[in-house]
Amino acid sequence: MIGSILLMALREIRRHGMRSALTTLGIVIGVAAVVALVTIGRATTAKVTADVAKMGNDLLTVMPGAERRGPMSSDARPFTTADVKAVKREIGSVRGVAPVVNASALVVAGNTNRTTSVTGTWSDFATVRGYEVESGRLFTEGEENSSAAVCVLGATVTSELFGGQDPIGQSVRVGSISCNVIGTLVAKGQGSFGADQDDIVLMPLRTVQRRIRGTDDVNSIAVSASSDAAIPRVKSQLEALFRERRRITPGKTPDFNVRDMKEIAQAMQSITGSMTALLSAIAAVSLVVGGIGIMNIMLVSVTERTREIGIRMAIGAQAHEVLLQFLLEAVALSLMGGLAGVIIGLGGSMAAIAALDLPLTFAPEIIALAFGFSALVGVGFGYFPARKAARLHPIQALRYE
């Protein structure tokens, strides 16, 4: 019986092709918007996660200054090389520890130059931050200890200063010192904040401290945990160690903080997540508007087909069968709109994902949800017109002109 009634409903939709298409437009747009927004949102989140992974997923950074939003307070005591050595000596479950001293310097090679970020560190830095050597080598322990004038160039610096030439063995001037290029790094691409992670020159820690910065300060300490699971433990050990070394009594706010890439990643994911949710909620409103459109047309249709309803009732249709017919018509309309919306939404988001160079992701549960929601809209907004049809009196309906 439902099969026959469904067939009748589908035939009716086909009979009014243009009207049916326009009726479902609201649902089509609503579903397409929800599907596209959620798919693009997912892709953005996946990209953020991938970007963070590029920086080193297990990365913890110890920085001076209390944990707070906004710029770091500059009055906090900086770290020293001894602090870094203590971390290396006393913290377990660690893959690598690297001090970081930052300086901005003009790098000159031949007649080209570039202002870039110079990082003084140990060769462990590559392991900790996930850099790989493209050609040449990183500095040796001997070079680190003797504050040798050697440097390793990031991919952007290499291509800017040397173009296609091999920089290994060439001499560049970093700030006021002349140093020998011993290696280049594999390109990492943009970080999650849009910063170019390849616009970097690595030099031994002591070289930067003594010959460029002129202090023994260490700006921050990068630590990479041996596994995801070890991160919380390493973090608490680091906190305990620095409380002790910096003599922070329990209960007092420490003048340093330990940052965990995971936390940053989660914070960013929750931002993209809530943006997606907000936009989808707005898109969902258009689904409701689409439902009202269906209700409108179904009401018109019931009035138009009053005599048909009278005929059906005269030949023995029960009220609930008439109700079912009009309800199925509304549900079929909104499901068709939902299907078209899913196709358009997926197509649109694929195009956007390709254009924005985001990773390809699918959100099957959103497709199911959008589909289910459009069925719900069909039932919800189809019920009132269908009930109106079912409540007609056969004699009056037959006489309706």
Place this chain on the structure above:
Amino acid sequence: MSALIELRGVDKVYGEGDTAVHAMRKVDLAIEAGDFVAIMGPSGSGKSTCMNILGCLDTPTSGTHLFRGIDVGNLSLDQLALLRRHALGFVFQGFQLLGRTSALENVELPLVYQRVPAPERKRRAMEALAEVGLAGREKHTPSELSGGQQQRVAIARALVTRPTLLLADEPTGNLDTARKFEILELLSRFNRERGLTVVMVTHEPDLGNHAARAVIFRDGQVESDTRLKPLPHAEGSASEGA
């Protein structure tokens, strides 16, 4: 012995108070199975109201309407629908076919509600169309058929369920004289050959005189009730004199 249909003291009032209209007043009427009854009378005489009650489309305000001994007035709307679905067939003045729908689908419609499976539905609808002389016109929509042909489709639709009672409300109202008698002949043939009970409302005396019995309404009451021909004898139905 009991009649197929019995109206006992049926009153039908539309509206209330001062504006109330008495469409039927204390009507007593019994119709035997297999009869061919013409209900006649001027407009406003109550014949259409009587038709709606006989067709179980409406229930009396007071009085009793028995169909096969069942008190129709006590049935729910759904039960009335079931009674119409299984026992009654309707032919209307305006044909009342579904527009933009083929003759075949129009005739299949009552079988859909009887939950007859699709292949059997199609076979029976084809047979019914052939019986009314419309073989080969199954795919035509009402707008592609003449008035007479449309009324034949309506008759096929009314008879495809093999009802006990056929109610025809001015079945020839929209047709020219030649077509009128064709439709009338079709109804009498089903009455003769199948023992189908036919109740036909008409305001044209020459059509009414072809029936076996003429009931004339005036002011909501039966003015005259004349047996014109003996109760047609049909197999399967009891042959009882009026």
